[in-house]
Amino acid sequence: MKKLISLLVVVFMITACNQKKCENDKKDSMKTINENTIKKAIDELFAQHGKDNSLRIETGVNQVAQFWKSEDGNEDDFIKFCKENFIADQEKLDVFFNKTSHYFEMLFGSFNMLNIELKRTLHLDLGELTPVDMLFGSYDPSSHFMDDMFNNKLAHHVLLNFPHYSLAEKEAKGKDWTRKEWAYARMADVFTSRTPASLLLKEAQIETEADTYISEYNIIMHNLRDNAGKQLFTDSLRLISHWGLRDELKANYNKGEDGLNKQKLIYEVMKRIITQEIPKEVINNEELVWNPYKNTAKKGDADVSITPEPNVRYEHLLNQFKVLKEIDPYCPYYSTYIDRAFEKNMEMRQEFVEKLFVELVSSEQIKKVGALISKRLGRSLEPFDIWYDGFKSRSNQNESELSKTLNKKYPDVKAYEKDIPNFLVKLGFEKEKAQDISKHIVVEGARGAGHAWGAQMKGDVAHLRSRIPKGGMDYKGYNIGMHELGHCVEQTITLYDIDYYMLKGVPNTAFTEAMAFMFQKRDLSLMGINNKDENEKYLQTLDIFWSMYEIMGVSLVDMNVWKWLYANPDATPEQLKNQVLVITKDIWNKYYAPVFGKKDEPILGIYSHMIAYPLYLSAYPVGHLIEFQVEDYIKTNNAVFAKEIYRMLLNGSVVPQHWMLKAVNQEISNKPVFKAVEEALAKVN
Numbered sequence: 109m110k111k112l113i114s115l116l117v118v119v120f121m122i123t124a125c126n127q128k129k130c131e132n133d134k135k136d137s138m139k140t141i142n143e144n145t146i147k148k149a150i151d152e153l154f155a156q157h158g159k160d161n162s163l164r165i166e167t168g169v170n171q172v173a174q175f176w177k178s179e180d181g182n183e184d185d186f187i188k189f190c191k192e193n194f195i196a197d198q199e200k201l202d203v204f205f206n207k208t209s210h211y212f213e214m215l216f217g218s219f220n221m222l223n224i225e226l227k228r229t230l231h232l233d234l235g236e237l238t239p240v241d242m243l244f245g246s247y248d249p250s251s252h253f254m255d256d257m258f259n260n261k262l263a264h265h266v267l268l269n270f271p272h273y274s275l276a277e278k279e280a281k282g283k284d285w286t287r288k289e290w291a292y293a294r295m296a297d298v299f300t301s302r303t304p305a306s307l308l309l310k311e312a313q314i315e316t317e318a319d320t321y322i323s324e325y326n327i328i329m330h331n332l333r334d335n336a337g338k339q340l341f342t343d344s345l346r347l348i349s350h351w352g353l354r355d356e357l358k359a360n361y362n363k364g365e366d367g368l369n370k371q372k373l374i375y376e377v378m379k380r381i382i383t384q385e386i387p388k389e390v391i392n393n394e395e396l397v398w399n400p401y402k403n404t405a406k407k408g409d410a411d412v413s414i415t416p417e418p419n420v421r422y423e424h425l426l427n428q429f430k431v432l433k434e435i436d437p438y439c440p441y442y443s444t445y446i447d448r449a450f451e452k453n454m455e456m457r458q459e460f461v462e463k464l465f466v467e468l469v470s471s472e473q474i475k476k477v478g479a480l481i482s483k484r485l486g487r488s489l490e491p492f493d494i495w496y497d498g499f500k501s502r503s504n505q506n507e508s509e510l511s512k513t514l515n516k517k518y519p520d521v522k523a524y525e526k527d528i529p530n531f532l533v534k535l536g537f538e539k540e541k542a543q544d545i546s547k548h549i550v551v552e553g554a555r556g557a558g559h560a561w562g563a564q565m566k567g568d569v570a571h572l573r574s575r576i577p578k579g580g581m582d583y584k585g586y587n588i589g590m591h592e593l594g595h596c597v598e599q600t601i602t603l604y605d606i607d608y609y610m611l612k613g614v615p616n617t618a619f620t621e622a623m624a625f626m627f628q629k630r631d632l633s634l635m636g637i638n639n640k641d642e643n644e645k646y647l648q649t650l651d652i653f654w655s656m657y658e659i660m661g662v663s664l665v666d667m668n669v670w671k672w673l674y675a676n677p678d679a680t681p682e683q684l685k686n687q688v689l690v691i692t693k694d695i696w697n698k699y700y701a702p703v704f705g706k707k708d709e710p711i712l713g714i715y716s717h718m719i720a721y722p723l724y725l726s727a728y729p730v731g732h733l734i735e736f737q738v739e740d741y742i743k744t745n746n747a748v749f750a751k752e753i754y755r756m757l758l759n760g761s762v763v764p765q766h767w768m769l770k771a772v773n774q775e776i777s778n779k780p781v782f783k784a785v786e787e788a789l790a791k792v793n
């Protein structure tokens with residue numbers, strides 16, 4: 109997870125005393141400068157600097173006008189500002205760029221450090237949360253950044269001097285840009301909205317509430333009962349929805365009828381969560397036993413009356429929608445959250461992503477792989493087989509044996525942290541480079557499922573967080589730890605070794621996920637377990653392909669829910685729940701029922717990301733596509749993993765398609781996956 113999440117109750121104070129300011133913000137809409145004034149400013153700048161810079165002048169003046177509020181000054185002030193601050197001279201422009209870039213690093217880096225510290229107790233396994241943790245954890249020190257930068261007009265300087273390019277322009281022109289031109293374009297991307305701080309505070313508050321709801325949502329597995337009243341899961345098993353439930357479901361392949369019964373029971377739990385029929389009394393509660401099939405609960409031998417969770421899940425999603433919609437008018441280049449998620453953040457058009465996903469989930473190859481899975485399982489497919497795990501070589505490894513080894517090797521986070529340079533050397537980094545990267549990574553025990561939080565300034569460290577239970581690290585924690593290590597290595601290289609700070613990072617979260625996936629899938633070989641099965645390569649292809657099928661379906665649900673929300677902005681939580689059910693079943697019936705032979709299954713609605721991190725999910729399947737293309741490139745060229753990854757990461761945050769062309773000579777597409785799946789099917793069948 110790579111998010112700068114934010115805040116809570118301090119906000120009440122701020123929003124209350126800022127009531128008047130909010131009203132002013134509404135009245136004081138952006139773009140208060142008329143066309144004549146814009147023309148006058150442009151003409152005067154032409155007269156001052158000649159027409160050499162005509163395109164930059166026209167774009168810059170229009171950009172400032174677009175974000176100008178009456179509080180910035182009147183029309184004369186506007187013209188004066190443009191005349192005094194347009195930089196025609198290239199050397200002076202470079203000085204402005206370099207200084208601003210440095211100051212940004214100091215600001216973003218420090219905000220990030222503060223954020224990490226203030227959320228430390230919320231994110232780490234540090235005991236019970238108290239209200240004071242929520243107060244500080246939900247406070248976002250950067251929430252006034254945009255306001256301040258517009259108030260002191262730094263934003264106006266950037267808008268005036270650095271043309272903003274749309275995604276289409278970046279894709280078309282960016283091919284011929286130098287690194288410096290790319291860095292300039294990225295500076296223009298800093299100021300694409302002028303959202304009032306009060307609204308950003310509100311957004312952060314709502315996000316934190318959703319995040320906390322999700323990360324504290326545990327199912328007490330040993331308290332579940334089947335219809336015979338039997339306990340299927342071992343004592344002290346508490347699983348977080350949906351990650352923990354899903355992973356337990358995956359771990360129960362290859363375990364005969366007992367395994368299948370556990371899987372069926374988990375799916376019943378999931379359905380009760382999606383439909384919100386889950387009794388609110390059983391969430392996080394050790395005291396009640398619950399039969400999810402009949403939806404009845406007991407305390408000891410006595411029946412207990414239960415109340416369904418009152419649509420809390422959908423209330424959080426609705427709150428996210430409402431606040432994000434409120435922000436729309438302050439983003440002139442991207443007028444909906446859907447645009448911001450795709451065009452701005454992902455830098456891939458939503459229609460392109462949807463088409464890519466539909467092409468894959470409705471492909472012939474998927475039907476063939478589905479038939480193969482059914483054959484391997486010796487039964488017809490169940491809806492939860494979207495998480496079929498039997499292509500992984502590790503399904504043949506005894507997980508508890510692996511955990512025993514890991515318990516001993518990594519009794520605590522520090523033991524794991526100490527081993528990071530060795531992991532990196534095994535992946536092909538030179539010893540010195542491995543140590544250099546490792547010293548910028550700190551490992552900590554997560555409260556939730558685990559995440560990686562990178563630094564934003566040189567001199568700071570990336571935080572790798574994974575769950576480490578009392579007895580030492582288990583296989584699940586190790587596997588997630590490897591995923592997060594991939595993130596941390598990416599975050600470190602693309603901060604410390606990049607040529608321009610403005611180009612730090614990767615094009616979007618799909619790329620950092622791709623890095624994380626590639627580290628994660630090397631987990632066993634990093635333990636020294638090398639699977640000799642010659643079919644492994646083909647099985648791995650099928651495994652990735654099947655997991656793409658799963659997440660693409662969930663992403664399609666996510667996208668369609670958001671389209672529906674924009675069309676139905678006044679929906680109630682109950683209406684939203686019903687519509688999520690309609691959409692999940694519709695996507696299921698179109699792309700999954702033909703493979704599974706069962707209609708109207710709601711399973712695609714279980715993901716927690718939909719609630720806590722809206723429209724983030726597409727990053728995962730696109731991440732898999734990238735992962736696949738990169739792995740394919742490395743294999744085909746017989747190259748060393750670490751060396752190629754390092755070379756690719758130095759591309760930094762150019763747009764996705766350019767990054768891919770430089771990295772693997774291909775744009776993002778399904779074609780290489782389809783080809784490889786056909787090859788794999790021929791061998792594995």
Ligand SMILES: [Zn+2]
Nearest residue numbers: 109591621624
């Ligand atoms: Zn990740």
